[in-house]
Amino acid sequence: MTASNTPARVRHPLVKALATAAALSLAVTACGGSAEPAAGGDGNVTLSVTVWNMAKTPEFKALFDAFEAANPGIKIKPVDILADDYAEKVTTMLAGGDKSDVITMKNVTDYSRYSSRGQLQEITDLAKSGDAAKLAGLDAFDVSGKYFALPYRQDFWLLYYNKTYLDKAGVKAPETLTWDEYAKLAQQLTKDEGGKKVYGTYHHTWRSVVQAISAAQTGGDQLSGEYSFFTDQYNVALGLQKAGATLDFGTAMAQKSDYKTMFETGATAMLPMGTWYIAALMEAKKSGKTDVDWALAPMPQRPGGSGVTTFGSPTAFAVNKKAEHADAAKKFVQFAASKAGAEAISKVGVVPALQSPEITSAYFALDGMPTDEVSKKAFEPDKVNLEMPVSENTSDIDTILKEEHELIMVGDKSVADGIKSMNERVKSEVLN
Amino acid sequence: MAHVATQPAPTAPPRRRRAWRHILVGWSFILPNFVGFALFTLVPMLAAFALAFLDWDSYSTPEWVGLKNFQRLWADENFHVALRNTLYYAAGHIPLTLVAALGLAIALNRKLRGVAFFRTAAFFPYITSLVAVAIVWNTLFNPTAGPINQILEALGVADPPRWVASTDWAMPAVIVTSVWRDMGYYMVLYLAGLQTIPKEYYEAARVDGASTWQRFWNITLPCLRPTTFFVLVMLTIQSFKVLDLIVVMTDGGPGRSTLVLAQLVYREGITEGKFGYSSAVALVLFVIVLTVTVVQFRINERRSAR
Numbered sequence: 001m002t003a004s005n006t007p008a009r010v011r012h013p014l015v016k017a018l019a020t021a022a023a024l025s026l027a028v029t030a031c032g033g034s035a036e037p038a039a040g041g042d043g044n045v046t047l048s049v050t051v052w053n054m055a056k057t058p059e060f061k062a063l064f065d066a067f068e069a070a071n072p073g074i075k076i077k078p079v080d081i082l083a084d085d086y087a088e089k090v091t092t093m094l095a096g097g098d099k100s101d102v103i104t105m106k107n108v109t110d111y112s113r114y115s116s117r118g119q120l121q122e123i124t125d126l127a128k129s130g131d132a133a134k135l136a137g138l139d140a141f142d143v144s145g146k147y148f149a150l151p152y153r154q155d156f157w158l159l160y161y162n163k164t165y166l167d168k169a170g171v172k173a174p175e176t177l178t179w180d181e182y183a184k185l186a187q188q189l190t191k192d193e194g195g196k197k198v199y200g201t202y203h204h205t206w207r208s209v210v211q212a213i214s215a216a217q218t219g220g221d222q223l224s225g226e227y228s229f230f231t232d233q234y235n236v237a238l239g240l241q242k243a244g245a246t247l248d249f250g251t252a253m254a255q256k257s258d259y260k261t262m263f264e265t266g267a268t269a270m271l272p273m274g275t276w277y278i279a280a281l282m283e284a285k286k287s288g289k290t291d292v293d294w295a296l297a298p299m300p301q302r303p304g305g306s307g308v309t310t311f312g313s314p315t316a317f318a319v320n321k322k323a324e325h326a327d328a329a330k331k332f333v334q335f336a337a338s339k340a341g342a343e344a345i346s347k348v349g350v351v352p353a354l355q356s357p358e359i360t361s362a363y364f365a366l367d368g369m370p371t372d373e374v375s376k377k378a379f380e381p382d383k384v385n386l387e388m389p390v391s392e393n394t395s396d397i398d399t400i401l402k403e404e405h406e407l408i409m410v411g412d413k414s415v416a417d418g419i420k421s422m423n424e425r426v427k428s429e430v431l432n
Numbered sequence: 433m434a435h436v437a438t439q440p441a442p443t444a445p446p447r448r449r450r451a452w453r454h455i456l457v458g459w460s461f462i463l464p465n466f467v468g469f470a471l472f473t474l475v476p477m478l479a480a481f482a483l484a485f486l487d488w489d490s491y492s493t494p495e496w497v498g499l500k501n502f503q504r505l506w507a508d509e510n511f512h513v514a515l516r517n518t519l520y521y522a523a524g525h526i527p528l529t530l531v532a533a534l535g536l537a538i539a540l541n542r543k544l545r546g547v548a549f550f551r552t553a554a555f556f557p558y559i560t561s562l563v564a565v566a567i568v569w570n571t572l573f574n575p576t577a578g579p580i581n582q583i584l585e586a587l588g589v590a591d592p593p594r595w596v597a598s599t600d601w602a603m604p605a606v607i608v609t610s611v612w613r614d615m616g617y618y619m620v621l622y623l624a625g626l627q628t629i630p631k632e633y634y635e636a637a638r639v640d641g642a643s644t645w646q647r648f649w650n651i652t653l654p655c656l657r658p659t660t661f662f663v664l665v666m667l668t669i670q671s672f673k674v675l676d677l678i679v680v681m682t683d684g685g686p687g688r689s690t691l692v693l694a695q696l697v698y699r700e701g702i703t704e705g706k707f708g709y710s711s712a713v714a715l716v717l718f719v720i721v722l723t724v725t726v727v728q729f730r731i732n733e734r735r736s737a738r
Contacts, residue, residue: 092702095490117705118491250597251576253685256567321491395704407687412599429509 045328046075049102049317050090052083058279058348059153066344067335074328094119097322101329105149105316108140109398112390114318120148121319121326126334135337135353137314140386149318151353152336153345155274156312156384157213159297160281165189165198165269173374174297176308179236182270182300186245189269200245202268203237204259205252207405208311208387209272210237216311216385217302223389223397225426227419232302234408234415241409249409264290272299274312275379279349282368295370296378307382314353396430483711490707501712511713513688514696517603518717521692522671524607525614529667530660532615537622538652551623555616562613566680569609570596599689602682606690610677614670618663625659626652661732665725672721693717 051060064076079100081089087110090103094114103120105111114120126132127147136154141147159174159182166173169189177185186200203209210233215222220229240246247257247268260277262268264284284290299310317336319329335341342352346363363369364376388394401422408418484501488494505511540551557565572580573595584592593601633651642650653660675694678684684691684699693713701710 088703091705095702095705095707113705117489248576248597250594250686251574254570254574254578254596256570399699403685403687406685407599410594410597410599410686412686425509 044073044075045325046077047102047325047328047332048077048079048100049332050079050081050086050093050100050104052081052086052104052106054078054080056280056283057083058283059345059350062344062348062350063152063336063341066340067332070335070340071328071331074331076332090114094320098320099322099324100320101323101325102332103318103320105318107313107315107388108386108390109388109394111141111149111316111318112143112392112394115143115148116392119321121321121323121330122146122148123150123319123330123333126150126330126337130334131338131354134355135314136355136384137312137316137353137386140314140390141316143390149316150333150337151314151316152341153276153315154312154351154353154355154384155276155315156351156381157272157274157310158299158378158381160263160271160273160277160294161297162263162266162269163293163295165191165266173295173372174300175374175377176298177300178303179233179300180303183236183240183243183245186240186270187243190243190245196267198266199247199262199268201240201270201272202259202262203240203246203249203272205249205257205406205409207402210234210409211401211405212311212387213272213299214302216383217305217309221389222401223391223393225423225431227401227422227426230419230422231415234418237409238411238415249406250411253406253410260284263294264292266292275351278351278369282349282366285368295372296375298374298378298381308377309383309385310381311387312384313387316353393430397426400425400429480711480714483708484715486708486711488707489705494708497708501709502716504709505712505716510688510691510696511693511716514691514693514713517688517690518672518674518692518694520603521607521610521674522668524604525610525671525674526664526667528607528611529614529618530663532611533618533663534622534656534660536615536619537626538648540619541623541626551619554619557613557615558617560613562676563680565609565613566677569605569612570681573605596682597686599686602686602690606678606681609681610674613677614667618667621659621663622656625656629655657735661728665728668724668728669721672717672724 049060049064051057054060060078064078068074068076086106090110091113093100094103094117103114105114124145124147127138127141127150132138132150135151137151138147141149141151159177161174166189171185171188174182174185182201189198189200191198211222211230214220214230214233218229218232220227237246241248247262251257259271259273260280263271263273264281278296281290281292281294285292298308301308317333319326319333323329337353339354342354342356342359343362345352346359347366349363349366349369351363352359360379364371364379369375388398404413404418404422404425407413407421408415413421483494485496485498486494487497487500536554540547540554572578575581575594575597578595580595581592593604595601595605629652633655634647637647637651673694674692675698678690678692678695679698682690684695694717697710697714697717699710700706700713704710
């Protein structure tokens with residue numbers, strides 16, 4: 001806990017340091033002009049790649065090992081950053097003229113920020129060649145016909161649940177749920193287990209838990225400046241909170257509570273979360289950190305819709321505009337998105353962007369993966385919409401939506417008032 | 433006569449040379465420090481001033497936009513919110529810390545067994561990691577299970593504040609935490625000040641039959657004026673620059689209820705990459721701090737002159 005927060009303390013000096021760096025880099029780039037040509041394929045190249053929580057994110061090591069084996073002569077040096085601070089740290093590094101070769105795009109909002117600022121190299125050629133067209137989530141990286149990153153991983157959201165609690169309550173694996181049924185189930189599962197409170201479900205504090213899912217299932221556009229489509233989903237979320245069936249938002253925020261801890265200690269029976277958690281959960285179980293008996297179910301749906309619609313977001317690699325080894329970096333980006341890359345990461349339980357029936361079946365053959373039919377169904381949603389559309393306004397709108405989300409969830413504003421101020425603020429501060 | 437007139441001529445060059453040598457020696461002493469200061473403080477500061485008039489994202493060529501950043505600032509609701517919150521924080525943090533520090537100093541300025549322990553205890557929060565402080569206080573302020581609210585409920589408060597989870601109480605929660613953290617440091621300054629007051633004053637006052645309150649009001653406070661002035665200036669500067677505690681405790685939330693100017697500078701600059709606009713906010717913050725400090729100096733001078 002402390003470790004993940006320590007950088008906060010350096011933030012203030014950081015601002016000063018950055019100003020220096022910015023001023024210096026301005027001077028340097030202005031005079032420097034011609035950079036020396038990047039080292040080519042021959043010779044020994046050490047490629048630096050920005051990653052987060054290397055020790056807890058097994059996909060990176062899997063990818064790096066596979067790439068190094070396939071490309072003798074290229075070594076990979078990870079630049080490990082704390083997950084919580086990843087976006088800010090990378091933003092600072094790029095602004096300061098950092099020369100790391102490959103930058104991992106943790107989400108598309110950050111991607112839109114970096115690409116619109118011209119901090120990434122254009123790799124449209126890679127996106128148009130080979131298997132790239134088959135990559136799930138590739139569209140998210142299309143910036144008016146140009147591509148600056150290739151996805152290697154495609155996550156989407158589904159429902160994790162604790163089998164033991166459901167069995168105890170005599171509930172079958174929830175194959176199809178509407179949001180109302182889900183809310184009822186959550187209330188049914190809320191219990192006091194020998195003095196320890198078990199919540200029916202846990203909604204993490206991210207705004208996506210309410211907003212992205214309602215955008216995905218109602219067809220609403222989060223960049224539009226018109227947000228009445230959030231209403232129903234907010235009523236569901238607030239209803240759960242009022243009934244005490246989920247940890248109250250204010251408490252979760254004040255405590256900076258962790259969805260992993262909530263689920264792995266059995267403090268919650270259900271958890272809507274992204275597929276990235278599968279790998280971490282299998283890892284936690286293997287190492288004996290948790291003994292939760294878990295399985296997957298499809299995301300609850302709005303009534304009336306057909307099939308399973310959820311939201312997701314790809315993770316991608318991009319080449320830094322100031323990369324020292326641009327050619328090798330491009331090679332890596334291409335490798336990660338290729339079949340070899342997909343195989344390497346699906347072995348550790350991560351959903352690759354390049355999907356094929358073989359990869360899915362290999363995935364479910366993994367040790368520790370639930371094997372029931374509902375879990376398999378959950379793994380193949382009919383439609384995965386993008387978590388947040390990419391545009392130059394994405395990050396500004398994201399900030400406003402996050403602030404208003406907090407106000408609605410802590411009960412400071414009614415749903416109607418919160419949505420009204422989202423509409424007004426996005427229109428007046430961003431879209432005007 | 434000619435003799436006299438020519439007299440200084442031969443000695444002048446050595447003297448001038450010696451003066452030069454003095455200057456060079458002087459410079460060589462401050463140079464190492466000054467280079468560091470110039471490179472890491474002065475240049476960035478001047479750069480920030482210049483950046484406030486540019487539109488720059490740290491990558492593309494900066495574009496001169498004149499006062500446009502300041503016009504935007506004028507119309508930007510985030511800026512108004514952050515300015516209001518910063519003033520709110522300062523208005524709470526400055527007087528409360530001052531009073532708490534003075535109170536602690538007076539209470540601990542005695543020859544008592546174990547007084548050193550209490551002084552250390554009071555100073556301890558200041559040297560504790562700020563992140564740890566923020567996390568512990570967040571736990572204390574936990575709206576449902578936190579000890580503070582449990583105590584309040586036990587005392588019969590039916591609906592205790594939701595602290596960091598409420599727009600009305602988040603800032604007071606931050607202020608309480610920061611007062612707790614800072615009072616030990618200013619207590620040390622006050623202790624030093626208290627020890628410079630000659631004992632004879634108190635003895636004389638006691639002989640004249642002055643009460644405790646009269647002694648405090650007529651001896652202690654006036655004698656502490658230089659210390660109070662220093663504490664006030666330092667506290668003001670520190671208050672307006674607050675960032676770290678807020679980032680860890682509330683990150684500006686809920687909503688924008690604890691968004692402060694320094695955080696806006698960080699957000700606009702580092703996160704959004706609008707370095708020009710961010711520098712404009714920083715410049716305004718600088719002007720505010722400078723103005724308040726100058727006013728404090730003026731008031732102090734006038735009082736000293738009396």
